[in-house]
Amino acid sequence: MRTSAYTTVRPRYGFSDVVGLLFRETLLMVVIFLVVFAIGTAAVLTLKKTYTATASVYAGAGQEYVYQSRVGQIDPSQPLEADAVAGAEARILGSLAVKRRAIRAVGADTILGPRAAGTPAEKEAAALKALDSGLGVGVTPGSAIIAVSYESDDPVRAAQVLNAVVDQYLVQRRQIFQGSTTPAYAAQREAFEDDLTTADAAYNAFLESNDIGDFATFKASLAASYQTTLAEALSLRAQLNQASQRLATLEAQLAQQPAEVVLQQDLNISAQDQILTLRTQREALLSRYTPEAQPVRDIDQQIADLQAYVATGTTVGPKEVRTGPSTIFTEIETTRITAAADRDGLAARLAVAEGQLNQLRARLAEMTRLESTNANLAGNRETLTTLVRDFQQRESAARANSALVAAGADNVNVIERAEAPTRGTSLKAPLLAVVFLFAAFTALCVGLLRVFTRRGYVTPASTGRTLDMPVLAVAPMKAR
Structure with missing residues (x-):
């Protein structure tokens, strides 16, 4: 026994199918458009001018x-x-x-x-x-x-x-x-004036007990002197290291230089002089003899022997040598003596600067011990002085500002006051355009709803696309 299963398949439409089906719903779409547009137009026409x-x-x-x-x-x-x-x-x-x-x-x-x-x-x-x-x-x-x-x-x-x-x-x-802070400023000013009197008495007692005229100035000058001396000591230490290194370099160079050097040296060149003499004699004999004569041949033989002897390299040597003190050695020794003197001078200056640094450091330590007390007393006094001056200014400014604001002296002015407008505005035209577009959109949506909710296969193209089968023929619907 064969069984069959049935499923519902929605029609598949193309763009041309949708357009064609929309044309079939033209009457419905026109009715919907006219109804919506009429209602919107009636509502818009009731608006008044503003x-x-x-x-x-x-x-x-x-x-x-x-x-x-x-x-x-x-x-x-x-x-x-x-x-x-x-x-x-x-x-x-x-x-x-x-x-x-x-x-x-x-x-x-x-x-x-x-x-x-x-x-x-x-x-x-x-x-x-x-x-x-x-x-x-x-x-x-x-x-x-x-x-x-x-x-x-x-x-x-x-x-x-x-x-x-x-x-x-x-x-x-x-x-x-318009503020109301003038009485508050006055009360605060009076309170700070009382505190300032007490702070002045305490600070003056501290300065007298430690025999200090102006703590800040004295300490600033002491710190400046310490910084100057410290900078000088560092500079002297660097110069001393440089001078010591220069002296060591000069001593090393001095050890490599000889104390005496050759000043003048005469060479022995008698063999070359004999060759020149024999050549001169040969030229003289050629004026009387032919080159094949025995005297000329004897001189040629002597010249050849002397040239062979010179070619051995043993004919030239020192004949007389003069020595003396080396100028480089003397210059290095002079420079070394000067560098040693500079080093000793820098060492002495550095010792003096370090002694001054120790004294200044001890005095600064004493000032540092008293600094916290001075800072508390002076800071309290300065703060109270600033606050008293501040509240005096604020009290005067607040009083003047309240009077000016009450009199209407401010930064806001009316440039142009309002007058009754002679022309009104209405939004009927743009609202009618919006109503027209909304009515057209509503009619289109109703038409599409009718197209996509329709049952059955309406067009041959949608039928073939939905069933994935070719449509071979189309027969007209039989009248009921």
């Missing part, structure tokens, strides 16, 4: 943006860059506190307009939400200008609200930067 009021605020770098430590030396650093100051002021301008002050200044009904309804708390919450969504604060990199804007459906209300925000921002920042 009016944007703008204002500009200049925020320069002032004293509040220069770092100053509360305790210690007053050493103000460089102020922040223009865009950094503008960014900090923009955060203050857009803070929640400024928005609440603006709402209380103009009222929640002014911000909400006809939409105002509910309890005062609910109105304030709604106004805060509307103000937060409509208010825009922006800065430009490298610029100290803060651009402020507010969007509303009423141009007059937009300008009124924006001006209220700017005014309350100026009030808020003055309250933030």
Whole structure:
């Protein structure tokens, strides 16, 4: 008995199959597009125009943006860059506190307009939400200008609200930067003045007991003398080593040089002189005899014998030798004596320098023993003096700064206040384009969903691709 197994195979479509099937769903896609586009268009057409009021605020770098430590030396650093100051002021301008002050200044009904309804708390919450969504604060990199804007459906209300925000921002920042540290600075200054009086008395008693006028100056001069003497001793030690090595080298060279050398030496060259004499006689005989004559031949024989004797190399030798003292030996000996004297002089100077070093080292040890006590007393006195001067300056500066901030003298100025805008803006055109694209995309997605959820084999190409079998013929579907 044969059994059969059945499996479900989804149709496999190509690009041309998908395009062809999409054309079959054209009516459905058009209906979906029109429905979505109509709904989106109706929603967009209900939007109202918005009016944007703008204002500009200049925020320069002032004293509040220069770092100053509360305790210690007053050493103000460089102020922040223009865009950094503008960014900090923009955060203050857009803070929640400024928005609440603006709402209380103009009222929640002014911000909400006809939409105002509910309890005062609910109105304030709604106004805060509307103000937060409509208010825009922006800065430009490298610029100290803060651009402020507010969007509303009423141009007059937009300008009124924006001006209220700017005014309350100026009030808020003055309250933030107006300090109240003057009494605290004065109290600290008085306390440090009392401590300084006690420290002065203790330090003066220490100097008198150790018979020291100025500890720092005395020790500095002593240390300078020690360093100079130490450098001189090191230099003398190096020169002494160099002189000793030079003397040893000269003594070694002197041992290799002879005390006397040959000054002049006369050579014995009588054989060469005899040859020249015989040649002269031969020339004289040739004037009377022929070369084959016996007297000429005898002289030639004598010349040949003498030349053979000279060729042996034993005919030339010293005849007279004169000796004397060597100039190199004398020069080296003179240099050696000078080098020995220099070495002895350097050794004596080095002994004196080392003695001075020992004395200076002992005196420095005594000063080092007293240094910790002096450092504690002097450091305490200097610290208290610096703190008293510091708090005097801070007290005066804080008093003047509080008065100036309260009077409104700061680095922020309103360049342009808000006025009611005459032209509104609407996003209907770009929103309609977005609605059109969304409707087209939705219709396309519905068409593809219909194509890929269809059951059965719709096209010959997909049938052959799915079953991996060739399609030989296509018959029209029989009507039911």
